[in-house]
Amino acid sequence: xxxxxxxxxxxxxxxxxxxxxxxxxxxxxxxxxxxxxxxxxxxxxxxxxxxxxxxxxxxxxxxxxxxxxxxxxxxxxxxxxxxxxxxxxxxxxxxxxxxxxxxxxxxxxxxxxxxxxxxxxxxxxxxxxxxxxxxxxxxxxxxxxxxxxxxxxxxxxxxxxxxxxxxxxxxxxxxxxxxxxxxxxxxxxxxxxxxxxxxxxxxxxxxxxxxxxxxxxxxxxxxxxxxxxxxxxxxxxxxxxxxxxxxxxxxxxxxxxxxxxxxxxxxxxxxxxxxxxxxxxxxxxxxxxxxxxxxxxxxxxxxxxxxxxxxxxxxxxxxxxxxxxxxxxxxxxxxxxxxxxxxxxxxxxxxxxxxxxxxxxxxxxxxxxxxxxxxxxxxxxxxxxxxxxxxxxxxxxxxxxxxxxxxxxxxxxxxxxxxxxxxxxxxxxx
Amino acid sequence: xxxxxxxxxxxxxxxxxxxxxxxxxxxxxxxxxxxxxxxxxxxxxxxxxxxxxxxxxxxxxxxxxxxxxxxxxxxxxxxxxxxxxxxxxxxxxxxxxxxxxxxxxxxxxxxxxxxxxxxxxxxxxxxxxxxxxxxxxxxxxxxxxxxxxxxxxxxxxxxxxxxxxxxxxxxxxxxxxxxxxxxxxxxxxxxxxxxxxxxxxxxxxxxxxxxxxxxxxxxxxxxxxxxxxxxxxxxxxxxxxxxxxxxxxxxxxxxxxxxxxxxxxxxxxxxxxxxxxxxxxxxxxxxxxxxxxxxxxxxxxxxxxxxxxxxxxx
Numbered sequence: 001x002x003x004x005x006x007x008x009x010x011x012x013x014x015x016x017x018x019x020x021x022x023x024x025x026x027x028x029x030x031x032x033x034x035x036x037x038x039x040x041x042x043x044x045x046x047x048x049x050x051x052x053x054x055x056x057x058x059x060x061x062x063x064x065x066x067x068x069x070x071x072x073x074x075x076x077x078x079x080x081x082x083x084x085x086x087x088x089x090x091x092x093x094x095x096x097x098x099x100x101x102x103x104x105x106x107x108x109x110x111x112x113x114x115x116x117x118x119x120x121x122x123x124x125x126x127x128x129x130x131x132x133x134x135x136x137x138x139x140x141x142x143x144x145x146x147x148x149x150x151x152x153x154x155x156x157x158x159x160x161x162x163x164x165x166x167x168x169x170x171x172x173x174x175x176x177x178x179x180x181x182x183x184x185x186x187x188x189x190x191x192x193x194x195x196x197x198x199x200x201x202x203x204x205x206x207x208x209x210x211x212x213x214x215x216x217x218x219x220x221x222x223x224x225x226x227x228x229x230x231x232x233x234x235x236x237x238x239x240x241x242x243x244x245x246x247x248x249x250x251x252x253x254x255x256x257x258x259x260x261x262x263x264x265x266x267x268x269x270x271x272x273x274x275x276x277x278x279x280x281x282x283x284x285x286x287x288x289x290x291x292x293x294x295x296x297x298x299x300x301x302x303x304x305x306x307x308x309x310x311x312x313x314x315x316x317x318x319x320x321x322x323x324x325x326x327x328x329x330x331x332x333x334x335x336x337x338x339x340x341x342x343x344x345x346x347x348x349x350x351x352x353x354x355x356x357x358x359x360x361x362x363x364x365x366x367x368x369x370x371x372x373x374x375x376x377x378x379x380x381x382x383x384x385x386x387x388x389x390x391x392x393x394x395x396x397x398x399x400x401x402x403x404x405x406x407x408x409x410x411x412x413x414x415x416x417x418x419x420x421x422x423x424x425x426x427x428x429x430x
Numbered sequence: 431x432x433x434x435x436x437x438x439x440x441x442x443x444x445x446x447x448x449x450x451x452x453x454x455x456x457x458x459x460x461x462x463x464x465x466x467x468x469x470x471x472x473x474x475x476x477x478x479x480x481x482x483x484x485x486x487x488x489x490x491x492x493x494x495x496x497x498x499x500x501x502x503x504x505x506x507x508x509x510x511x512x513x514x515x516x517x518x519x520x521x522x523x524x525x526x527x528x529x530x531x532x533x534x535x536x537x538x539x540x541x542x543x544x545x546x547x548x549x550x551x552x553x554x555x556x557x558x559x560x561x562x563x564x565x566x567x568x569x570x571x572x573x574x575x576x577x578x579x580x581x582x583x584x585x586x587x588x589x590x591x592x593x594x595x596x597x598x599x600x601x602x603x604x605x606x607x608x609x610x611x612x613x614x615x616x617x618x619x620x621x622x623x624x625x626x627x628x629x630x631x632x633x634x635x636x637x638x639x640x641x642x643x644x645x646x647x648x649x650x651x652x653x654x655x656x657x658x659x660x661x662x663x664x665x666x667x668x669x670x671x672x673x674x675x676x677x678x679x680x681x682x683x684x685x686x687x688x689x690x691x692x693x694x695x696x697x698x699x700x701x702x703x704x705x706x707x708x709x710x711x712x713x714x715x716x717x718x719x720x721x722x723x724x725x726x727x728x729x730x731x732x733x734x735x736x737x738x739x740x741x742x743x744x
Binding site: 003025075084085089090104106109110111112175195201202203205206213256257258259315316346387388391395398399402405 | 436494495498499500502520577580584585586600601604606646688690691695696707710711712713
């Protein structure tokens, strides 16, 4: 009896496992032409949800036979983790309007994405909408697996009241060069106006370099990516200058070494932050915000920055891909982009934004600086192992720059060497 | 916990019904019994055995998670993933962190919980209040306790305000020398109530006549503690030590929440946190599986050694 029970249990377990592993994906050829109801995922940013619901309502009004349901991306530490888990489980929505380009190579490797270039007008639509910037989003096989949708160019946001308290001119802040930035930071902290001049998270998360190192590196290097032509670019004079600048901020206690458990700018603990325009809406009732470009060694105009872009992607679990593609084009049309800009203050990935949406920027001059910056943004490199690469960089940055346990040249050299190894490893899938 | 069948009373071992029902009954097998245990066996097979076997399988293959219905090769790579695990300096650091944790946490847990249980076993005023007070952190969500700890030991926290210029720099939770000991003390505090309860239950079985006899022989309270209480609760001590080791080796939420995901330079990264980072964040489940297998072996070896140590002289 016991033996029979044990066998029965084993068969049950194996059958259960086999069923779980045997879920089927929709046939790509059939799904490509299929129309019907779909679900889309939105980020949990309040303004974005507001826009998304209005966009979906507008679509549903015109296409009652292809009903779209909008949901917020399932909870997780990051959207990337939630989407990755859903790809594995086969439970992704058809479209997600919050896909990080850094995660796209991983999603691709998981066979979770539909190549948008495979739609007859896919290539043309994406390149015409995004212009020259779109090439940064092409995958290594030459196809687009993401629609570059919106950018949030990272700039320096500062609290005008704290600048005033420190005896600084809030309308003309001296933040253009490293020397000016450091002098301003010292005044802010030493006067007691703020506990920290600037407070990016010093934690070890792979994505944190996007808010301290990468915008400054893009500016200092004149728009270089972390990796270009299969080689790391940051162990260079530009990278070393950026690392030395941040090391000074940490060494002089102008930037704390411990993560702030909330929003330091909003709470008045830090006088500055490196953020995109999405934050303006969040601060509008609490902080009088000013905007400045990220500093460089010599100052100057027309600097680059990190895009903090989010793409829209279509997932392989989608059964009605023809509808999904039409919804994607509708959601990223000129009209919807205007509504998106008006509701969220985030920049659609289109060229010449200030001309296309002149009326909006006339009414909202603070956002114009971001629109100008959006013309000169640098994306994370679209390479396999992207998250590994950023994690490796972050580990060395934390050790050398945040805590000074090794020199900054050693830190960058080590990171460059380890990342070269990773690139070789990922380049050879055997 | 194993049961020592040899120690069962002879009357039970040699009972007449056992002989009448033949060898199956003698082996302790019965249909009703099997029926009763079957849900748990099913649970064990589905939730524990199958994933464990699957994990071992993954650890010997190049493997990554893919969308359903995707035909992807998972070639046999032998010990390659284990080689990666053993040559990764972060893994070494994670295991060193666990050793630091266990060296602080286990003796502190055993010592404090036994002393507190002994005190709470005595007839003292407000005993029920103290019992509940020590148990409270154990039943409170980790996130809430982490907030308390950050209020106390954050760089701008209460303790640093008291210490002034004597405060450590970098501060407690981001200091590579202090982060792991802080986590060990935090976990000790959080779980103390549970272990106090275990010891309190065990103390009920220590005969009062032993205390009376030792008192008549002139033993004071300290001598009674070491000569009567400590040997009397030895089985509970074994349980406490092994449970504390297993809990410590599975450390995840404390470094994740308290030190922002392993702290600077992986100074508080634990093997389980690393498994999460490698397997989920970075998409290397094969590496994470091999690390998991190594961790299981580590826990087994340490637990067996601890058991031998605590039961020595039994």
